[in-house]
Amino acid sequence: MQATGREPNTADWIEVGGLEDIPRLGARVIETPAGNIAVFRTADDEVFALRDKCPHRGGPLSQGIVYDKKVACPLHNWSIHLDSGLAVAPDEGCTAVYAVKTEKGRIYLSLATKSD
């Protein structure tokens, strides 16, 4: 898969489910041929999508505790920013971010990773 860096075309958006399918401060997994993607929902219903792999030892971020706009990895408690995919300092690392949007309570995901 290639990073595009621009807003995905309409055709690239995949409907993956309803907002109510993800618990607040929780996450769900989207299985894709290229690996799992974790879709997170914050306390105020913002939605983010990250590759379901912690930059540290590959732990499934979808299984972590979500707080603020961060998730704590279940394996060794690294924290990852949901919006940038970056590890919270002083840890260093980054996981891929996917474009995601909600419209009328439905969640749409683009499989192209954001390059910025």
Next chain:
Amino acid sequence: MEQRLNEKLVLIGNGMAGVRTLEELLKIAPDCYDITVFGAEPYGNYNRILLSPVLAGEKTINDIMLNDASWYAENGITLHAGKAIRKIDRRRRKVIANDGTSESYDRLLLATGSNPFVLPVPGHDLPGVITFRDIKDVDTMIDAAQRFRHAVVIGGGLLGLEAANGLKQRGMNVTVVHLMDTLMERQLDASAGGMLQQSLSERGLNFILGTETQEIIGKQRVQGVRFKDGREISADLVVMAIGIRPNIELAKKAGIHCERGVVVNDTMQTFDPRIYAVGECVQHRRKTYGLVAPLFEQAKVCANHLAQLGYARYEGSMTSTKLKVTGIDLFSAGDFTGDDTTEEIVLQDAKGGIYKKVVLKDNRIQGAVMYGDTVDGAWYFHLMRSGTDVSDIRHHLLFGQAHLGDSGHGGTNAVAAMSDDMEICGCNGVCKGDIVHAITEKKLFTLEDVRAHTKASSSCGSCTALVEQLLADTLGSDYSESPRKKPLCPCTDYTHDEVRRGIKEHELKDIPAIMEYFEWKTTNGCSKCRPALNFYLLCAWPSDYTDDYQSRFINERAHANIQKDGTYSVVPRIWGGETTPAQLRALAEIAEKYEVPTVHITGGQRIDMLGVRKETLPKIWGDLSKAGFVSGHAYGKAIRTVKTCVGSEWCRFGTQDSTSMGIRLEKMAWGSWMPHKVKMAVSGCPRNCAEATIKDFGVVAVESGWELHVGGNGGVKVRATDFLCHVKTPEEVEEHCAAFLQLYREEAHYLERTAPWVERVGLSYVKKRVVEDGADRRELAKRFHYSQQFAQKDPWSERAAGIDRHEFIPLKRVV
């Protein structure tokens, strides 16, 4: 009129305390002020406490720079280095520097530090007579060491000895002159001082003690020192290190109330509410401080008020001291001399070079002095700060924490002697060199910093004492956060105990209510506080609290243990470790049906099926339920197993039916959520095949009944149980067990095992509540049984029936 966006903050003093305050301020309110800094020295901000290693040639000036010019630029701070402030004009709210530079302020921060005290004897102003305070002094000493031979250090305190050691390392012939008969008499008693003097003598330092200096002699330059008793020695360099005085001249001239230091209140505010002060220039509650830890606490509090958050308070610090002389282990804290109301415990091995003294008052540590073996310094300091009653451990207090059963790093207790490639943290593979490097390179000062940057001591914690020692060795003082208060997590300033009390007293019944009442600093907590709060609520309101699912760790949400590859392990409960061929057959069939890759027998006498995919969990649980199994809670902060031996039913040594007793306890306690995992065991005789004496609650059968043991642990820190009491009947075993578990549930901090909890509150306290006071015991047991009514539901069968379905299936499969 010029439009001003920000208020102006001016800092006088570009040292560690002042700049640390700015750093703390930038962290919480980056855009609050336009900041200007005046510093008398022509450098950026450097780590003054590491000047001794620079002098000794172990570090360079560059190693100890904390913030260089680019840091100020990046943060938009105007730095006037090399400009001392001459005057504070409080009426016009302006400061004026020596060169005429002036700057107005809305708030002013004084961090003028301290000045070394110079003996006012004749000749004190001769060239070659210096103090030991800043980079310039160090340069002078290094230069002198190249050109001259004899150095005299006046003052046998911490700083004087570090200077003397450094000059010796640089090749000079050094004599230390001290007014008192004991070196470092403010930190050491006569015994420890004597041992220190001996080992420094062996390194080639000369000492003249109990002697007063009368005059520095010399014409163009210092040539010698004359004492009151008429003796004279020659000197090419004289270093005065007899103490420091808070630098209060500027504040005094500006009419700010000063005594020994600039007087501040608990918010670090001076007499003038626009002016704050931190660091060595400050006098707080009649005390002044010269070590780094208290200054940083002050910095934090001051930043909180500058940022107009207004809730932090500085309540004074307890400090401890270490000497930064490589190869010498020395520790001192608190009141180590004592008086009529105190007692001392002393261990002295003069030949082995070990001396330890702990001063107690009412069984609480008042102070400690250690020489030679200081690994337990941090531990004594901790006990002292927390005011722990040590009556239960006083007979082996001096043998250290290791003697209490912490086998994590048994035998290794002198980090100073360790080589750089020796592993300190076994969990994360961090070596001594990594840690020391991080402390100096990344400018770390606290245990938390080291944990964050290196991961050392961040997993099992058994190397914490070693890491603390490394910090202390590198920095010269032990870090102490506010003496008795440790916040639950960074989201709050309240402690575990305060929050738990608040939950009950103010009937806080869910997590948002707690966060609102205690004014949480974050909107929805963090991964540290939320699981704790969830447990505290569950424990306080068993009948009406609805578990907050998203505040549980994944293992407790998925009711299985996550493994490193993201699969899960399934451990069904096998009551008391006793099973049947039918059960085993059922397990075997289920394992085959779901193609479980690994089946393993656990240490808790159960069968672990590993490598199960999350989606499969509800199905496998359904089959297990049908075969009569329930969850073993091997994944939870909960009751795990009750291990038993075959007892009197089969064993020729068995005295009681330990298997039935174990099953009975497990049936009583299963399903209960705990502050941490809880393991139990019942042995049928004192041979103790079920290893009951390393469990949280252990029962050992004897002819006359049952012995009950608590607070054991077989993990990273092996700790044998403490003997709680002897009882006669199985009913009594049950009642004591329920009461003990409930007391632990109600009073331990979340993620605190019974072993550290018992050590923290003291066995006497546990005995008082669970053994001596029968009414209290029955009430505790009653509360335990009451909460069990709501807890004893098998989570597996519920989920096999469809509860929390979303947890186990993907939201979507994209093909």
